[in-house]
Each structure stands twice: as structure tokens, then as C-alpha cells.
Amino acid sequence: MQITINVNGTEHTADVEPRRLLVDAIRSDFGLRGTHIGCDTTSCGACTVLVDGVPMKSCTMFAVQADGASVTTVEGLKQGAELSNVQKGFAQEHGLQCGFCTPGMMLVSTALLEENPDPSEDDIRWAISGNICRCTGYVNIVKAVQWAAAQNGGEEG
Amino acid sequence: MYPPAFEYQAPDTLEGALAALAELGDEGRVLAGGQSLIPMMKFHLAAPAHLVDINRISELSYIRRSNGSLCIGALARHNDVVRSDDAKASDVVSSAAPWISDPLVRNRGTVCGSVAHCDPEGDWNSVMLAARAEVMVQGSSGSRRVGIDDFIVSYFTNSLETGEMVTGVCVPIPSGATGGSYMKLERKIGDYATVGVATQLELADDGSIAQAGIGLTAVNYQNTRASAAEDMLAGEMPSDELFAEAAAAAASASDPQTDVRGDADWKRNVVAVFTRRGLAQALASAGS
DSSP states (O other): OEEEEEETTEEEEEEOOTTOBHHHIIIIISOOTTSOOSSSSSSSOTTEEEETTEEEEGGGSBGGGGTTOEEEOGGGOSBTTBOOHHHHHHHHTTOOSSOSSHHHHHHHHHHHHHHOSSOOHHHHHHHTTTSOOTTOOHHHHHHHHHHHHHHTTSOOO | OOOOOOEEEOOSSHHHHHHHHHHHGGGEEEESSOTTHHHHHHTTSOOOSEEEEOTTOGGGOOEEEETTEEEEETTOBHHHHHHOSGGGGOHHHHHHGGGSSOHHHHHHOBHHHHHHHOOTTOSHHHHHHHHTOEEEEEETTEEEEEEHHHHEEETTEEOOOTTOEEEEEEEEOOSSOEEEEEEEEOSSTTSOOSEEEEEEEEEOTTSSEEEEEEEEESSSSSOEEOHHHHHHHTTSOOOHHHHHHHHHHHHHTOOOOOBTTBOHHHHHHHHHHHHHHHHHHHHHHHHO
16 A cells, blocks of 8 residues: 655655554665664554654554654654754763663653643653663653753753 | 554545445454554454554544443543543543553553453453443444443453444443542553452442442453442442452452462452452542
């Protein structure tokens, strides 16, 4: 089936089988490798992307289902030549060790701050609770999101 | 991991979906949120020949109160329920919603998909049992409402006929003081329930219990109504002693398996503890 998906502001088209997973369309058909495949079983959140602004697991959605949608991947977070505040926060607060979960963590954090610019620590932990970090770096991930919230005018954590 | 190949269509009206299901017969399967079906297809535990994707049928995404019921459309996501003011009309529904899987799955998965899936480890059917929900079913030849007890047939088996689909689920909102709760024990966010207990109490004007609802998750081959415990409560004045007796009866209605999440005796004890606490919470909520 012919599909067109707007990824990070650019229209991408592909001819895919219905069973093509969205994550594979993004990585292999569109060449955007920032979205990771972790568990491939709907458990870890490494493949998180925003579909029309909503965080979802792209390993648990078919590409044909995103036909006509706007998808944001980690490559779409930067603001022009600048990193976004969430990205800067992860750098500033050492919010990553191996970096494998980081794209998903940054996307759910971006969606959280969009909806709630001044989240509590509980709000942040709740928002990232579908994303697993096997380096167990959650403390610094929470700090990274708090750093980003503070830049956006929220209270510093 | 890839599912076996399938044909796919995504109609944008309910009529279109029903026509497709009628034509496809046993070959057709509804795809809603897909948060259970797609993993099952990837594991090759399910291999539908044809998927009818209902995600473009926006008329099914409602959550609304009408005629004394809270109705949830086939495309309403778990997180829509978390955010819905209307859903707060039912304590047992609104308290269960944040406990479904994890935030990402809640953004995509649907209440009705979970109801139709009939996974005994799924949370929603216990909630629907406690609230005495009706499932709205439609086929190309007409619609019918099926009580949740009749809808759940067995392990992963519902009573839909070929060509039918679930279009919504309706939870009656009793006119009297009513409270409810959902209690779930899970090892980590996103895991299945080790044990879950849904409770609802409707009180009569004199403070006695007019009707009780108790549904159990993950302790039998299907979500289970604790009927003996419900009968014990109905018509009585609520008390700690009564709740303890009902809790013991609910535990007797469970037949959990020893597995990685715990041994059977311990799980049965969790059913008793959750039933007692859940009833106390339902009572407090009904009185407020």
C-alpha cells in the first residue's frame, strides 16, 4: 500500500505491506535511525515516537495506520540549529548512560512538558513509566526533565 | 518480529466496517488500539487473514453520560477515560483507568478492545462485572446489548457472532449513593495484574447495601464475578465484619495459579485483602 507520513515536517512516502511496522518504516524506509527497537514486544518504550503529538510505541502500530499522520521522532526535536531544552537537559544533567532509551525518554518528556509545563517529580516519573532504562539512570532522567521545565519558565526542581 | 501477512482496510464509517466484517466472515478481525492484538500477531499467536482497522471511525471515540449510563465508544482510549470528567461518574471505572498497562499503551489501547479480548489478566472486564456493564454489539443485520456476564465466555473468548463487532460499553450509574474502587497488584508498571479486584457498592436510603459488585482479575480462567460475596452483602448494613466475610467468600471464588508472580495461596489472600479494602473504599466514596 502507498502511504505518506509527515515525519518531522517532511513528507515521506513508501509502498509497504500492511504488516510493515511503523518503527521499520521510520528506520528503514525513511532512513531515520534515531528511533530504536528495544524489546519489540510493547514493553520497553525505546521505539516511542509522537503520532499527531501523542507518544506511542511504534513497534506496536502498523505503518499503514500512520498514513496521513504527523510523526515526530528524536531527529525532529532540535529547534533549528539548537538542541531543544529537553535535549539540553539530558546533556546538562547526565540523563543518559548508554543512550539507548534516550530518544523515547526525550519524546515522552517533550509531550509531558507540552501538556504540563511545570510538572512535579511524580508527574515526570508517571510520564516516563512506560519507558525502561536498563542503565537505571532514572534519577538523572528526572533531573533532566526538571532542568528543561525550569528553562521553559517552570520552577526549578 | 513480524506477523503473518494480512489484508488491511480502514473504513471511516461504522457502516463501512460492518459491511467489511459481513463480507469477510470468519476471516475478518477488528483492529482497534492493537496493543494486545498486534503483539499476539507478532508472536504468531493470532493470524487474522484480514484486519478491519476502526481507528479512522471518529464517531466511536466518545465517552458520554446518557440515560443513566456512562457509555464508552469502541475507539475511546484508556487515557481518554483517565482524562474524562464524565468517566468520574463511575468510581470503579475512573479508578481503574490509570492502572491499565503503561502511559504509552494507554494512549493507544482501547477500553472496548480490552473488553472484547477477554484476557483473564485484563483489568477492564473485572470493572465491567462489578459495574454490571452492557456491551453494545452491532452486526450488519442489527444491534444488541449483551450483559457482561454473557459477553465473557471463557479464556480469550467472547460471545460475538461472525460479522459482529463491539461498538461500545455502557456502565449503569445507579441513582442512589454509589462508590467503587479498583485495586491492582503488579510487579512493575506495564506488567499484567498479579491480582486485581474491582468493587462497587450501591446504598439504599437507609444506608444498607442495595447492590454489591465484585470482579476478580487474573485469578481464574476468566474475569470472575464473586457472586457469593455479592449476595452476602446485598440487603445488609455495611460493617467491617461483613466486609471481612465477603472478602473470604471472594477469595473462595478465586482459583489462582502459582507462577512467577507469586504462589496460589498468597494470591488468594491478596484477593481477600483487596476485597476488604476495596469495599471500605467504595463505602467511603459512596458516603461522600
